[in-house]
Amino acid sequence: MLVHLQGPWTPLIGRLALNQIPYDNPVIVGAFIFSVAAAAVFAGGVTYTGRWEYLWRNWLTTVDHKKIGIMYILVGMVMLFRGFIDAAMIRTQQVMAVGPQSAGHLGALHGYMPPYHFDQVYSAHGAIMLLFAVTPILVGLMNIIVPLQIGARDMAYPYLNAVGLWLTTVGAALVMLSLFVGDFSHAGWVGLTPLTELPYSPGVGVDYWIWAIQISSVGTTLGAINLIATIVKMRAPGMIWSRLPVFTWTAMATNIIGLTAFPVLAATLFLLTLDRYLGTHFFTAGMGGNIMLYTDLFWVWGHPEVYFLVLPAFGILSEIIPTFSEKPLFGYTAMVFASLIIAGASWMVWLHHFFTMGAGPLVNAYFSIATMLVGIPTGVKVFNWAFTMYRARMRFDTPMLWAVGALFLLLIGGLTGMMLAVPAIDFQVHNSVFVIAHFHSMVLLIAFAIMGAISYWFPKVFGFKLDERLGKRVFWYWVVASIMVFVPMYTLGFMGMTRRLDYISHPSWLPLIVLEEIGIGLYWVALYYQVKQIYVSVRDRRKYRAGPDAWWTTRSLEWMTHSPVPFYNFAVTPVVHARDEWAWRKEQGLTSLRPDRYQDIHMPKNTPVPLILGALSFALGFGLVWRIWWLSALSITAIVIVLIVRSFDSNTDYVIPAAEVERMERQGSGASGTTDTGRYPADHTAGKRRFRAARPQNR
Amino acid sequence: MTPKVLAIRRAPATSARSLGANRKLRHGQIFRPAGLALLCFALLTGCSTHSLSLFHPKGPIAATELHMMIIDAVIMLGIIIPTALLVTWFLWRYRASTSRGSYDPNWSHSTTIEVVVWSVPLMVVAVLGYYSYKGVYEVNPYHPTVIARKADGAPIEVDVIATDWQWLFIYPKQHIATIDELVIPAHTRVQFHLTSAAVTNSFFIPELVGQIYVMPGMPTEQAMMVSDPGTYRGFSAALSGPGFSWMQFQTRAVTERKFARWVAHLQNSPRHLTFPAFDQLARPTINVHQTPQYYSHVQSGLFDHVIEEVRMGKVFTTPMAMTAHM
Amino acid sequence: MGLPKIKIADLDAETLWNDGHRTIDVAASDTTVLWDSSHHEHDAISTRTFGFWLYMLSDAMILAALFTAYAVLRHNYAGAPTAAQIVHPGYAFRETLLVFSSVLAFGLTMSALKQGSRAGVINGIVVSFLIGAAFLGMEFHEFSGLISQGITPERSGFLSVYYAIVLVHGLHMVFGLLWMAVMVVQIMRQGFTDNVVYRLLNLKIFWQFQAVIWVCVFTVVYL
């Protein structure tokens, strides 16, 4: 029943062969040397400082939701960097390949990449950015913040949480591996059939794409289960639904999408896998297959997926804007319902990605109007943020800058989205760079929100702030770079420039394309200052130290414990009395963090099992990509055995006695029993002096 | 740089009206200033107006689509710009570093505002939805009402087959076929039937007609009419593999007489197109310079034959050599 | 340490769903309780069961996608045998009976669990296991027959989806049997600890869910 393959296959190493390693391509060899060097520096550093045990004990085997969140974010950041390199490669190819006369290098007809290689770059860029950069970062943020915001000790299932992390990491690792061993999919991040069927994608690229996404999406689904259960089951006393912070609400909405949409993707990829491995006919053009079935199923997931990403970003804005406006969020109830409506409606609009497929007018009209309806709750959100700013007292610290930037991006992306939603317009701009510009406005909104969230919650997690001056510089470089890259793209869309072009036949487009390339240069500058900001802030971390309430005007529960947050989160679970509990306590003058008495704390124990499962899944993915059947069978058996063995381990928790908690609270991170609300630490006053006079005296 | 004057003379609303194809297009006049503003904005970032192909429709369908775009953009800008201004104003006025704003630390609810922010977008969507609904019928690829109204005389029929990675145009009535060149008479309804021998593509001639997918194993349709003779760029707008960027063709819209002469000329072409000949030409090929080819005596039923074969499982496999380490 | 052994009698659906968050509403003027010193633990079993319900929902979405595929491809015979030629409702009906008896047996297992009877539970599981295995045997027989006649999934869209949908259900059944086997060992070694009890509860949900899916398969595919 196995399909006939082009090229050799041996039982021992499957399709793998030495010539699958592109050692003759200088770009890839360079990337390989860079990666190996980075890994060597890291490993050397750990060895030199003798930190392997620390790494193992505190990170690799941890089940602490904050550390898992941090690792999610780190994975996401590395992949964000990789995605950016891809973006730079795309733009460089396009700027070099304009006009029939343009030169070719490294064996390419134009530019420096032949089409098949170029196609892999943007396919990897799209898949990485959406699934292995932004998704892990957002999941990581939710992991860190949601339990804190609802006053929980940990996630509902700490062990499962670690499994989710490692599965996501395996997906990312497979994508990275595809760069050096074999190739990646060349069929766009959407992988439409029949292009991804075996006859038209005979190599292993599409298989890498399938298994990387498949494995990591299992992780995402597990994460969704975990977050929903956490929100439903682990809230502190008094944290009733109508008091839930809006970020937690959006996490809820997002994970409802995740829980229901990702399985559809899993099923779709599974059927495509059967086509490619067993020669079935689900999505082939002939033999009773149906290529549109794939398109439908993919977008049934794909559209909710983009809202899966944007909702937490909305949640982040809903946290940052009130804090820096020194006011409660305007229209809490409307915000909550808008999130849930967006999540629900995201299921009913998928066909707008292929209006041009030739469905009947009524079908197109329905999906057009349904799509536009999503603009209404989104608009409500925009207006509510705006009215949060009304009669506010706004400070423009770095997080607020990112939030405001995101708000404007949403307006631009929304405007163009509403144009795409009209079939008669979409017929002209579908698959053009106008679409690229539309969704980069939207995904940059998410990126902005992420950058804002990181600078906002960084002091909570690490106990010191990131340098503000450099942070603002990064922001402005991002703004200018994004304008330079994506505004010309709208114009090029009107000029009829298609997306995914390896070679650009119109010499007259060159000036705009050059402009975009300059934008990429500015992103590099931004990246430089970003790295510098992190370096400077870590170096001078004493100077940047922050108390529990790092921004002085915060409102929700996570600011009510020490910074950095102790591994048990709250020494004693707080009782919640108001929607913005921390703001409420500050108003009442109840800012002491010291409870009347301490109690025993139950904590889950560290375990290496999730890491082992991850390693085995990696072997499984690798075996399946290269069709090394023995390796696949072996690793899947091992996975089952590990799962069973683990289920016999009933000794998974431990208790910290109350006295010990008290001791840690007194001398550990929380040296100060009370917070320093209202009293600016001396070294923070400099930048704030101008408006300090206008503040009311907090108790 | 083209002088701005030229840009204004060729402004979209004007050219749309000059077609006179559709009474509805007069709406364009209302939106004309805004359309110009949009164009100017594009000009600020662009260079040559000639390249803004979407703003130079040369047929009723493309014109209607442009018209739709202007309506939608103007309505949306009518709400987006005020919103942006509102936000900007708040940011300015209520910044902490001035004492001008009247700070109200607890104000977070207003039923009036809630009602307004839900209902205004709803009304806007209702208007846009109406236009969208109308537009869907006007440019419906199977039966575009903007052309149907005008169509007199028999249409020219063209069967389009996308291969990896060329375009084959068959004129079934004339028994001729071309590769990567489409020649049609202006002012005549052109009726396309489209399918693909390999993977999905999207058939697109920006100045004349919007896109329609070209899919293996099934036919789609498109109709169009050209109002100005000339040469227009057509291409595939959907990724179809390594040769995708080169999958372009010239569309030459000529007068009836020239078209008839061209057909007669081609009918003498020495190369014939039979089913086996098709199998030869449909093998994966990147036609780097889009060099046209011409065929006569096209075996009748070729279009249906290709669909049937694909349905029976025929594929034009991409050889590994075209992918490995390219 | 050890988590408190739970009382089996409490395990009715009510308590599972409404472990309830105590809503403490204290006006600021009253003596305000700021920290929760009542030392309550979140009910581990109900949290676990809730998570499993969520998992079942995601599994249902996978099957929904497969059924969609079935609806689209069901008449795409491409010259290969049609549904009418390969599907035997009578045979499938007997399979249905097996699935239901297995679920019934597992239901009896759960009442034995309420009584805290180890032997009852183990016997119940063994019976459901055997019936489930018989079902899989019938399925194996059916498909090996098809394959030996050369009616393989790669011959048509319909056959592809037919195999996929029935065998995905079958795979779930295999997984359930494996789970049962593990549970028998765990009960023998650990007794009714929290962990064992929540796993049995989840297994019950899982097993019943497979019956529901089978009913869908039976009505959509076989009838």
Ligand code: HEA
């Ligand atoms: C979340 C999604 C996301 C994000 C954030 C981006 C970000 C960017 N994208 Fe991408 N893009 C996609 C999703 C995304 N993209 C998708 C889905 C496609 C379609 C693919 C397809 O066709 O199939 C696409 C396609 C795409 C194209 C192809 C156009 C074409 O088809 O012709 C281009 C070309 O310019 C492009 C450019 C960029 C650029 C310049 C950025 C910039 O904004 C990037 C800015 C990022 C940085 C500057 C990195 C900063 C790094 C850090 C902060 C990390 C620091 C960490 C350490 C130091 C450890 N994108």
Ligand code: HEA
């Ligand atoms: C996070 C990501 C994100 C978000 C939030 C959105 C939001 C929206 N998107 Fe976008 N979209 C993508 C990511 C996203 N999109 C991606 C990745 C693709 C391409 C995939 C690919 O092909 O590779 C895409 C493609 C895409 C298409 C298909 C284009 C094509 O391929 O031809 C369409 C068509 O309808 C569309 C529409 C919309 C609409 C109407 C919204 C709306 O939700 C926007 C709503 C927002 C507003 C409207 C602004 C704020 C509102 C107001 C100020 C109030 C006033 C508003 C009204 C009166 C309505 N998008």
Ligand code: CUA
């Ligand atoms: Cu054919 Cu869609």
Ligand SMILES: [Cu+2]
């Ligand atoms: Cu969408």
